[in-house]
Amino acid sequence: MSVRQLKHWMVAAVVAVFASGASADPSFWKHEWPETDFSKHSVKNWVEILSGGPPKDGIPAISDPQFIRVGDESRIGDREPVVTVEIAGELPRAYPIRYLTWHEIVNDTVGTTPIAVTFCPLCNSAITFDRFVDGQVLSFGVSGKLRNSDMVMYDRETQSWWQQAIGTGIVGEMTGVKLKALPTWMESWGQFKTRHPNGLVMAEPSFNRDYGRNPYVGYDSSARPFLYSGENPPHGVPPLVRVVRVGERAWPLTRLAEEGVVSEEGVTISWQEGQASALDGANIGKSKDVGTIRVKDAGGKDVPHDVMFAFAFHAFWPQGEWMLGQ
Structure with a gap:
């Protein structure tokens, strides 16, 4: 395509x-x-x-x-x-x-x-x-x-x-x-291969696609999502800001990037630089840095989560809790 x-x-x-x-x-x-x-x-x-x-x-x-x-x-x-x-x-x-x-x-x-x-x-x-x-x-x-x-x-x-x-x-x-x-x-390829030098990576599919190129250039800097007519997020959070969703709570990535590590509501969320946005420049590998998120519970085990745009969190969890910090 x-x-x-x-x-x-x-x-x-x-x-x-x-x-x-x-x-x-x-x-x-x-x-x-x-x-x-x-x-x-x-x-x-x-x-x-x-x-x-x-x-x-x-x-x-x-x-x-x-x-x-x-x-x-x-x-x-x-x-x-x-x-x-x-x-x-x-x-x-x-x-x-x-x-x-x-x-x-x-x-x-x-x-x-x-x-x-x-x-x-x-x-x-x-x-x-x-x-x-x-x-x-x-x-x-x-x-x-x-x-x-x-x-x-x-x-x-x-x-x-x-x-x-x-x-x-x-x-x-x-x-x-x-x-x-x-x-x-989600993490960067460099982070994965450093931790798992003997791991596996999915091979390039046999389709005629321009793999490595982003067909949605500049999307995560847009003022409005594509084909979305719902409400914008509350608290003045821009609709295309990334948030870390754990259950029905959302932590803005901007806060996590600033604080580095946040421990709240039974989870510890850490941010580390080095991962490119998939939705910024035409070349994914050369796009802006959005960082890598890890979410762990009190026992240090990885927790299911999602890093999604704020508008989507608000659309599917309209009564969700926004973890904005002080």
Whole structure:
């Protein structure tokens, strides 16, 4: 997908919204999703769900990722972000954002644990889920739909729709089912390979994509998110400021970068420089530094969390607690 194609899709998405009268009736999608049970849903207002531009699977999820040893990888810049997955008894794995930007979901199995590594560029949300749900292993794809500018995923087994930011089924058979988030995090490639010189890194997929380039140039400096009509965050927090979400609490990255380490509400959150933004310059590896976050509990164990934009936290947790400090 080229930048020109992306811009075309964005324009097409806006046109589609108006042409469909905001598609406030799910019958608009039934021809595309004949196996989805639209009678089951938690969506209060269908107008919240919009086409992001690409059709179903127009952004192709990866379901057969290949891996190479850390020492054999030479294309990824040290400052480029990766999603780190560490599962006991298995070699640590790095999933580069340079690939997830273009694919958004990687279905993988680490040892005996089936996982979905997800990244929504429009929300900067990177969450890894356990794919074993209600006695079966699900395989996730990209629906092409957005809700509050966040990716709506779907599973191929039941054709249900899932909200990526909250890991919950919102349409279809799996409505109300929660995915288990795993304690993974984003860090720089340099940080990962220093800690895990014998680890694994996802190999470049065999798609014609300009990996390493950011198709959303300047997005995290924008005044307004793409296809978002909700409220701005409270307390004067800019909508595209990153926050660290743990449960229903959010810590602004600006505060964490200033203080370095914050221990509150049973968790310790640390910030370390060295990770480039995936949503700043055209070249991800040369983009501005946003730093790496680690979240641990009182026992020193990693805690599931997300580093997302403030608008997305407010949209999905409108009653959430803002940890602004003094």
